[in-house]
Amino acid sequence: MARYLAVVPVRFTHEPAEDVLNDFNDALAAYDPRGTRGRIVTRRTDAGDLTFSIIVEAADDREAKRVAGETATSALLETGHRSDTATVRGDAIEVIPG
Template identity: 70%
Template sequence: MAYYLAVVPVHFSDEPSERELSDFNDALAAYDPRGKRGRISMRHNEAGDITFAIIVETPDDGEAKLKAREDVLAALRDTGHRSGAATVRADAIEVIPG
């Protein structure tokens, strides 16, 4: 198993507030396999998505993309986002071995 940095774009139908993003970051940090609960790095991309950089632990990069998608979807559910209100752009997830 190896750690990967995964960059996951999420499209929100309505721009989330700073509070909503903070709550989402807290929920997402709980999925960090290293047990760390720091601030998750995020930024807006050209498509208007908010991208989140997270750490996942998997055997290969293909699994890393799947795990990153699952973790982000779980954190969205944990914070009350419904499908349609926030969409993970699985086709655009990038992973970098750590």
């Protein structure tokens, strides 16, 4: 298994409040690439998605994208989101072997 840095775009149907982002961030804290468990929102894409950088372990790039998507989706569900309020953009996940 290799480690990958995954940049996961999430599309929220409404601009998320700070506490919503904090809850989501906390749910992903164990995957923080810096090991600091701090804010992991990295940027807003041209499409308006928020991206989150996380570390995942996988056998190859394809599996890393799948694991990253599942991890982010689980964090969304854990924080009370449904598919009609926030969606992981699995087709746009980027992974970098690390």
